[in-house]
Amino acid sequence: MKTYNYSDLSTDDIRKLVQRNVDPANEIRTIVEDVIANVNKHGDSALLNYALKFDKVELNKLYLVKEELEEIASTISAKQKAALQTAYDNIYKFHKAQLKTEDKVETMPGVTCWRELRAIEKVGLYIPGGSAVLPSTFLMLGIPARIAGCNEIIVCSPPQKNGKVNAFIAQVALMLGIKKIFLAGGAQAIAAMAYGTESINKVDKIFGPGNQFVTKAKTIIQSTTTTAIDMPAGPSEVLVIADDSADAAFVAADLLAQAEHGIDSQAILVCTSKGIAAGVLAEVEKQVPVLPRAEIVKKALDNSYIVITKNLDEAMTFSNQYAPEHLILATEKWQLITPAIINAGSVFLGNLTPESAGDYASGTNHTLPTSSYSRAYSGVSVDSFVKKITFQHITPEGIKNIGPSVEVLAELEGLHAHKNAVSVRLNK
Numbered sequence: 001m002k003t004y005n006y007s008d009l010s011t012d013d014i015r016k017l018v019q020r021n022v023d024p025a026n027e028i029r030t031i032v033e034d035v036i037a038n039v040n041k042h043g044d045s046a047l048l049n050y051a052l053k054f055d056k057v058e059l060n061k062l063y064l065v066k067e068e069l070e071e072i073a074s075t076i077s078a079k080q081k082a083a084l085q086t087a088y089d090n091i092y093k094f095h096k097a098q099l100k101t102e103d104k105v106e107t108m109p110g111v112t113c114w115r116e117l118r119a120i121e122k123v124g125l126y127i128p129g130g131s132a133v134l135p136s137t138f139l140m141l142g143i144p145a146r147i148a149g150c151n152e153i154i155v156c157s158p159p160q161k162n163g164k165v166n167a168f169i170a171q172v173a174l175m176l177g178i179k180k181i182f183l184a185g186g187a188q189a190i191a192a193m194a195y196g197t198e199s200i201n202k203v204d205k206i207f208g209p210g211n212q213f214v215t216k217a218k219t220i221i222q223s224t225t226t227t228a229i230d231m232p233a234g235p236s237e238v239l240v241i242a243d244d245s246a247d248a249a250f251v252a253a254d255l256l257a258q259a260e261h262g263i264d265s266q267a268i269l270v271c272t273s274k275g276i277a278a279g280v281l282a283e284v285e286k287q288v289p290v291l292p293r294a295e296i297v298k299k300a301l302d303n304s305y306i307v308i309t310k311n312l313d314e315a316m317t318f319s320n321q322y323a324p325e326h327l328i329l330a331t332e333k334w335q336l337i338t339p340a341i342i343n344a345g346s347v348f349l350g351n352l353t354p355e356s357a358g359d360y361a362s363g364t365n366h367t368l369p370t371s372s373y374s375r376a377y378s379g380v381s382v383d384s385f386v387k388k389i390t391f392q393h394i395t396p397e398g399i400k401n402i403g404p405s406v407e408v409l410a411e412l413e414g415l416h417a418h419k420n421a422v423s424v425r426l427n428k
């Protein structure tokens, strides 16, 4: 991991350092546009061809139904089931609390405005399954979709080598009451949910993280179809701010946890002395070789770096410039710097709060904005699955109070039909 001194960095250096997942020659875009066009034109047969091409699986059908999911899930142990249940319960509790009814507001006597929630009717969930199969992501998307009350939930996940999904994905489907899983991954799954195919219904909004192909497909279909997306949630990343009170072994473990996701993941250490950096690097050297996914981790670390800052305030300035998906404050002084956080997807406070807890079971959602999108996007929540529709009601007293102002405003915009819609009521 390369090391930089924050005070030596120019504005342009910082701009380049915080930039990620650039696709300068538009290679990913070109591949993804081709996939999207093919799925739009050839539907299910394109999905079967891409399963063979990208997932190396010859499928004889595109989905698994409840009975098949039950059989696949039957192999998992009681201990594994119990851990999935703990995650389910905590995620459910945290997300259920997000459903709140808002008060009605009387803006002037007789004029009342309010908002009501309505679930998005048809949603598509993408559950990644390339480098690692992520049943935890299925919980993170399925639970808020169920709490919101979405009518139709389409689920796509890449087929495994045996042409099925893994047992934990099947178990989560049963826990969520989902009766069908489509065996489609990558950009082709996103295109299928955006356009619809013979067997997959078009959805109103697509949710879920994925690799660069998935993320690019989501951003393209968002601007070319009427299907919305949750956010760009691409390759995982973490930024750890550490001072002398941090434990080097914990910090190294947290960096490696996100590096493990894929070769394009990024793990950034921002620390207040060279000594802390040296301690963490020594721990990284010690911990990497014993990891089963050491080769992936090493490649991700090549893509990662360390920034040394004067103090925690400067560290937070860099973190806000980077806008991480996950921010870990590995310092006993976390309470002092928390108010200065401006950009982050999810934050882990103090030395005993591992990011992995949020990935699996603390209750917060792990589907989060990457690539600096935490400047403008929040992670997935129940809000992501609902619309907030505004309502207003005006009484006879209310139309007298608000009418004259609306008439003047309509007139100053030169919109006389607007003015008249009020005048006819006032003059009745």
Ligand SMILES: NC(=O)c1ccc[n+]([C@@H]2O[C@H](COP(=O)([O-])OP(=O)(O)OC[C@H]3O[C@@H](n4cnc5c(N)ncnc54)[C@H](O)[C@@H]3O)[C@@H](O)[C@H]2O)c1
Binding pocket: 031, 054, 055, 127, 128, 129, 130, 131, 132, 134, 137, 158, 159, 184, 185, 186, 187, 188, 209, 210, 211, 212, 213, 214, 233, 234, 235, 236, 261, 262, 265, 325, 366, 367, 368, 369, 370
């Ligand atoms: N931001 C978040 O909230 C969040 C959460 C969980 C996971 N993630 C990230 O999700 C990603 C999951 O990626 P993954 O690859 O493991 O699984 P994935 O399911 O996103 O992608 C696998 C699919 O990619 C397609 N693909 C692979 N190579 C291709 C190629 N050369 N051309 C076209 N398509 C190709 C295949 O169709 C395959 O089915 C990781 O980067 C992980 O860090 C992010």
Ligand SMILES: N[C@H](CO)Cc1c[nH]c[nH+]1
Binding pocket: 134, 136, 137, 235, 236, 237, 258, 325, 359, 366, 367, 368
């Ligand atoms: N860290 C990922 C989000 O970037 C989520 C995840 C799933 N499983 C393990 N981790």
Ligand SMILES: [Zn+2]
Binding pocket: 236, 257, 258, 261, 359
């Ligand atoms: Zn993770």
